[in-house]
Structure formats: C-alpha cells, structure tokens
Amino acid sequence: MATVITNSTSLAADPGPASQRRRGFRKVARRLPGYLCVTVLLVVVVYPLVWLLLGSLKTQDEFLNDPTYSLPHSFTYFSNYSTAWSAVAGYLRNSVLAVFPALGLVILLGTAAGFALEVLVWRGRGATLLLFLAGIMIPGQMILLPLFTVYFKLGLTGTLWPLIITYTAIGLPLTVFMMATYFRAIPREVFEAATLDGATVIRSFFSIAFPMMRNSILTIALVQFFFLWNDLLIALTFTTDDTKRTVQVGLLNFTGQFGVVQYGPTFAAICINVLLILVLYVVLNQRVMRGLSAGAVKG
Amino acid sequence: MTSVFGDKRSIALLLGPALLFYSLVMLLPMLWSLGYTFFNGSVITGFDFAGLANFRKLFDDPALMPAIWFTVKYAVCITVGQVLMGYGLSLLYLFFLKHAGGVIRTLVFFPVVLPTVAVSLLFQKFFEYAPQTGPVNSLLDAVGIGGIDWFGSAGKAFVVIAIMDIWRSMGFYAVLLYAGLLDIPDELIESAALDGANGWRLIKNIIIPLSLPVLVSSVVFSINGTLKAFDSIYALTGGGPGTSTTPLTLYMFQTSFSYGDYGYGATVALTLTLICLLVTVVIFRATRRDTVPR
Numbered sequence: 150m151a152t153v154i155t156n157s158t159s160l161a162a163d164p165g166p167a168s169q170r171r172r173g174f175r176k177v178a179r180r181l182p183g184y185l186c187v188t189v190l191l192v193v194v195v196y197p198l199v200w201l202l203l204g205s206l207k208t209q210d211e212f213l214n215d216p217t218y219s220l221p222h223s224f225t226y227f228s229n230y231s232t233a234w235s236a237v238a239g240y241l242r243n244s245v246l247a248v249f250p251a252l253g254l255v256i257l258l259g260t261a262a263g264f265a266l267e268v269l270v271w272r273g274r275g276a277t278l279l280l281f282l283a284g285i286m287i288p289g290q291m292i293l294l295p296l297f298t299v300y301f302k303l304g305l306t307g308t309l310w311p312l313i314i315t316y317t318a319i320g321l322p323l324t325v326f327m328m329a330t331y332f333r334a335i336p337r338e339v340f341e342a343a344t345l346d347g348a349t350v351i352r353s354f355f356s357i358a359f360p361m362m363r364n365s366i367l368t369i370a371l372v373q374f375f376f377l378w379n380d381l382l383i384a385l386t387f388t389t390d391d392t393k394r395t396v397q398v399g400l401l402n403f404t405g406q407f408g409v410v411q412y413g414p415t416f417a418a419i420c421i422n423v424l425l426i427l428v429l430y431v432v433l434n435q436r437v438m439r440g441l442s443a444g445a446v447k448g
Numbered sequence: 449m450t451s452v453f454g455d456k457r458s459i460a461l462l463l464g465p466a467l468l469f470y471s472l473v474m475l476l477p478m479l480w481s482l483g484y485t486f487f488n489g490s491v492i493t494g495f496d497f498a499g500l501a502n503f504r505k506l507f508d509d510p511a512l513m514p515a516i517w518f519t520v521k522y523a524v525c526i527t528v529g530q531v532l533m534g535y536g537l538s539l540l541y542l543f544f545l546k547h548a549g550g551v552i553r554t555l556v557f558f559p560v561v562l563p564t565v566a567v568s569l570l571f572q573k574f575f576e577y578a579p580q581t582g583p584v585n586s587l588l589d590a591v592g593i594g595g596i597d598w599f600g601s602a603g604k605a606f607v608v609i610a611i612m613d614i615w616r617s618m619g620f621y622a623v624l625l626y627a628g629l630l631d632i633p634d635e636l637i638e639s640a641a642l643d644g645a646n647g648w649r650l651i652k653n654i655i656i657p658l659s660l661p662v663l664v665s666s667v668v669f670s671i672n673g674t675l676k677a678f679d680s681i682y683a684l685t686g687g688g689p690g691t692s693t694t695p696l697t698l699y700m701f702q703t704s705f706s707y708g709d710y711g712y713g714a715t716v717a718l719t720l721t722l723i724c725l726l727v728t729v730v731i732f733r734a735t736r737r738d739t740v741p742r
Contacts, residue, residue, distance in 0.1 A: 180544070183540070183543075183544035186540055186544070187540070187544070187545070187552065190537070190540075190552070190556065191552070191555065193615070194555055194556050194558070194559065194615075194619075195555065197570055197571070197574055197615075198558075198570075200574065200583060201570050201573075204573070212580060213580075216581075216586055217580065217581060217582055217583050217586055218583050218586055254469075258465050258466040258469060259466060261462040261463070261465070261466060262462065262463050262465075262466035262467065264462055265458075265459050265462040265463035266463065268453065269453050269454065269455075269458065269459050269462070270453045270454045271454055271456075271459055277463070277467070280470075280475075281470060284470065284474050284475075286672065286724060286725065286728065287474065287478060287721065288675075288676045288697065288717065288720050288721055288724060289676070289678075290676075290678075290697055290700045290701070290716075290717040290720060291477075291478055291481050291717045291718070291720075291721050292473070292474055292477035292478055292481065293701075293704070293717070294477075294481060294484055294704055294710045294713060294714055294717070295476075295477035295480035295481055295484070296473065296477050297491065298491045298710075301491050301492075302491070314473060315473060317469060317473070318469055318470060318472075318473030318474050319474075321466055321469060321470050321474075322470070322474075325466060325470075340453070344452050344453075349458070350452065350453065350455055350458035350462075351458055351461060351462070354462060375561050378563065379561075379562075379563045379564055379565075379679070380679075381564060381565055381678065381679040381682065381683065382678050382679065382697075382701070385682075385701075386701075386705065396563070397563055397564070397565045397679075398565075400563070400565045400566060400569065401565055401569075401683055403569075412573075412580065415569070415573075416573070419566045419569050419570055422562075422563050422565075422566040423562055423563075423566055426561055426562055426563065427558070429561075430558060430561050434554050434557070434558075437557075437561060438553070438554075438557055438623050441560065441620060441623075442620070442623050442624045442627055
C-alpha cells in the first residue's frame with residue numbers, strides 16, 4: 150500500500166532531483182536481494198577453492214598451531230608442491246597414457262560410426278543407434294567383473310591396457326550418439342557432390358566429413374576428456390599395481406600414505422589436480438559448458 | 449547415388465570397429481555378468497554353479513535393503529537439491545544478471561569439471577572435526593554451536609555428501625536450465641508482465657510451465673547419474689561410518705573385490721541396473737502423461 154502511495158505522489162509532483170534520488174534508492178533496494186544472492190553464491194563457490202590454495206602454502210607448523218581460516222605466513226612456501234609433485238607426477242603420467250589413447254580411439258571410431266549411422270543409407274541403422282544408446286544407461290558396475298576376469302586371464306592387469314580398452318568402450322555410446330546428431334545438421338548435398346566428383350565414401354569421410362566436424366569433435370573430445378580423466382571406478386578396479394595408478398586413485402591413496410600427519414603436501418596434491426583442470430577450463434570454458442549440457446539433454 | 453551411400457564394404461569399414469569394440473567390451477560383458485549371477489566364487493578362487501542361490505541370498509541379505517534405501521534416498525535428495533538449486537540459479541541468471549552473467553556462470557560451473565576425488569578430499573578437510581578443525585567447525589565454534597563430528601554419524605555424513613554433491617553440480621544444472629529458459633520468447637514474458645504478472649506469479653504461471661520439458665530432462669539426467677554415483681561417496685566417506693552411507697554401487701564393489709564374491713556382486717549389479725531401468729521408465733511414463741494432455 151505504502152509503495153502505491155509513494156508511486157502516485159512522485160508521479161504527481163514534478164520530477165525534481167530529490168525524487169529522482171529516491172527512485173535511484175528504490176532501484177538499488179529492489180536489486181539488493183539479487184546482489185545478496187550473488188555475493189553468497191560467489192563466497193560459497195570460491196571460498197573452498199581459495200582455502201585449498203592457501204592451505205597448500207602452509208607449513209606443518211601453521212596447520213597445527215593456527216586456526217584453519219588464517220592466511221599462510223608466507224605466500225612463497227612451495228616446498229609442499231615439490232613434495233607432492235614427486236608423488237603425483239607418476240600418477241599424472243599414467244593418467245595421460247591411459248586417457249589420451251582412449252580419447253583418440255573414441256573420437257575416430259565414434260565419428261566414423263556416427264557417419265555410417267547418419268549419412269549412409271542401409272537397413273537397421275535406427276536399431277543400431279538404439280543399441281549404442283542403451284550403453285548410456287548401463288551402470289559401469291555391470292561390466293566390471295567379466296572385464297576383470299578377461300584382463301586377469303590375458304595377464305593385462307599390471308599394464309594400462311585395461312584402462313585404455315575400457316575407457317574407449319565406455320566413451321563410445323555418447324560419442325556415437327552425439328556425432329550422429331551433429332551429422333544430421335550437415336546437408337547431404339555436400340557428400341553427394343563429393344561422390345559426383347569421384348570420391349569414395351571412405352575418402353569423403355576422411356577428406357570432407359572429418360574436417361567439417363572439427364568443432365563438434367573438439368567439443369565431444371573435451372566432454373569425454375573430463376569424464377575419463379575424473380574416472381575412479383574403472384581405474385580403481387583395473388590397476389592392481391601401484392606404479393600404474395591414475396591421478397584419481399593415486400590421490401585417494403595420498404591421504405592414506407601421508408595420513409593425518411602431512412597436511413601441506415596433501416593440500417598441494419589436491420591443488421595440482423584442481424589447477425591442471427582450471428587451466429584447461431579457463432581456455433575452453435564456453436565449449437565445455439555447451440558440450441556438457443548438449444550431451445545431457447540428448448543423453 | 450543411393451547405391452554409393454549403401455555400399456556394404458564402406459559401411460562395414462566405418463561402423464565395424466566401433467560396433468565391434470562396443471559389443472566386445474560392453475554388450476558381451478553385460479550378458480556375461482548375467483551368467484555370473486548363477487555362480488559362486490571369483491576369478492582367483494574359481495567358479496562353481498550355484499543355481500538360484502544368489503537370488504535367494506538377495507532376499508535374505510541384511511545389508512542389501514539399507515544399501516537400496518541409501519541409493520534411493522541419495523538419488524531423490526540430490527536430484528531435488530541439484531535441480532532446485534540449478535533452477536534458482538538459472539532464474540537468477542535470467543532476471544538479475546541478464547547478459548552480464550558470463551563470469552559468474554563460468555565460476556559457478558567450474559566445480560563441475562573438477563576431479564571428484566579432489567573435491568571429496570577438499571570437503572573432508574573442510575568439514576574436518578579432528579585432529580584439525582576445519583573452517584566449518586571453526587565457524588560453528590565461533591557462533592557458539594560448537595564443532596560437529598560430521599563423519600561420525602550416518603545422518604551428518606549424509607548432510608556433507610549432499611552439500612558436496614550439490615555444490616559440485618549446481619552450476620551444471622544452472623547452465624542446462626538457463627539454456628532452456630532462453631528458449632522462451634522474450635515477448636511472451638514481456639506481455640505477461642504487461643498483463644500484470646510479476647515476481648512469483650510470472651514464474652509460477654509462465655516460466656515454470658514453459659520450461660517443464662527441460663526441467664524433466666534435468667530430473668531424468670540427474671536420477672540416472674545419482675543412482676550410479678560412486679566416486680564422490682567412496683572418496684568422501686568410504687561408505688562409513690560403518691556401512692551407513694553405502695549405496696548399491698559401493699556395496700557391489702565391496703562384495704566383488706573386498707570379499708571376492710563375483711557371483712553375488714553380479715547379482716547386486718543386476719539389481720542396480722533393474723532399478724535404473726525401472727526409474728527411467730516410470731519417469732518417462734509419468735511425464736508423458738503430464739506434458740501431452742489428451
């Protein structure tokens with residue numbers, strides 16, 4: 150009621166500087182809850198990460214004697230990082246050696262399959278696409294035991310091969326499905342023209358379809374990279390050898406290894422993981438967001 | 449032209465490798481896993497035929513029902529939390545931040561791509577009670593409530609799991625739902641505002657009905673993900689204290705690899721798969737009736 154009255158009076162009076170100022174105040178007041186929300190949001194999202202970064206710069210002594218929210222005494226205390234790095238470097242190498250070959254395979258096989266399912270014409274392609282789609286619903290737990298048996302019998306459990314093979318298979322359903330969707334957007338005439346110019350189907354896949362899809366491929370590669378890089382279940386199951394652990398499994402061990410005694414290196418190890426991803430994310434964030442949500446809506 | 453695009457050899461060459469890989473490493477193991485449910489033992493001890501014993505064990509297992517219950521409770525709570533927080537954020541992006549929200553969207557989305565294990569360890573330290581007091585307990589101390597042993601009881605551990613998983617994923621659902629909200633034509637919102645709908649009424653009568661499809665797909669996506677959740681819980685609480693935060697995924701993992709019982713592990717995995725299928729079918733049915741009135 151009060152607002153109605155002030156409204157009508159300010160309308161009736163000629164808009165002098167006083168009423169303008171009042172309107173400015175009111176606008177700020179109306180937007181105040183919004184600003185409050187954003188502030189709280191930023192604190193909630195950013196503070197844990199800042200706290201982690203600060204923690205990685207603290208000495209063991211500061212951890213034991215200072216309150217946890219206090220700042221580190223020195224911002225150039227990096228010895229936690231060198232301690233953490235000596236342990237994490239090997240795990241990182243394993244992750245890279247397992248994830249990138251799998252990523253390459255997923256992209257190559259997935260794009261080719263998407264092309265065959267969407268551009269080429271044959272009976273049963275709808276059913277085949279559905280077959281791939283079913284893979285998105287299957288929990289990883291369902292294929293764990295048979296695969297472990299096979300890898301064990303083949304003597305692969307001490308190597309990174311089980312991870313490369315399983316990651317490729319796990320990545321395929323979503324990749325094939327999204328690729329098929331992307332190919333739908335490319336006019337068929339492009340491929341028909343190529344055929345008239347004498348290109349075989351294989352040739353037009355490698356020389357035309359693959360380069361044309363460069364952007365989509367990058368998007369899917371990023372999404373798959375985050376899925377595979379962050380995997381714990383498969384890496385935990387198939388790496389029985391400590392020297393073959395990936396970053397995620399290694400990180401899990403890190404706390405156990407240093408226990409409650411070594412806070413700084415633990416924080417630094419977590420930080421290394423977060424910073425690595427941060428670099429990639431800052432460079433490519435728009436694409437990551439778009440790719441992940443596109444995958445979600447269609448999956 | 450059709451004959452060129454229908455060339456069998458090219459189809460086999462392009463589709464073959466992917467199909468072979470997928471069949472050998474996903475489809476075949478799935479069927480194989482079904483076979484395991486009729487056996488006892490593991491790859492190390494050897495297998496022997498057990499008939500339906502594993503299924504009978506399923507009904508007598510005192511640990512199974514709590515695991516199913518936790519899985520469902522987790523899926524429901526986290527889904528509600530994720531989608532509600534995401535929806536709230538997307539409305540904030542749409543009405544308050546408008547076009548200037550890029551930086552905030554980017555920041556809020558960042559936890560989504562972080563490694564789950566790293567986030568779990570971070571939250572473990574953040575909510576730590578002993579030997580080091582984490583910031584949360586310091587804050588509670590300062591307010592006068594006193595520190596809480598967050599990982600000492602099932603209920604409190606669940607609260608931390610929920611906070612962490614919602615923190616981790618709300619940015620994702622915010623972007624997803626924001627994209628859905630952007631699809632609503634501006635004129636529609638403007639004309640509704642001219643007709644006197646504002647604030648809560650605008651949201652309730654215009655925005656929510658129009659964004660229902662993307663809300664539904666968010667819920668389906670979230671349920672599908674949360675039923676299979678493993679990493680975050682395993683890294684944060686390890687299923688404890690006791691087995692009070694053990695979902696089916698983790699229970700299956702423990703049965704198979706800690707106790708070496710592949711047959712029963714496969715049976716638990718099958719139970720999980722069936723629950724996933726059932727929930728998906730139910731949701732699709734329910735939403736189809738809602739969105740297509742006849």
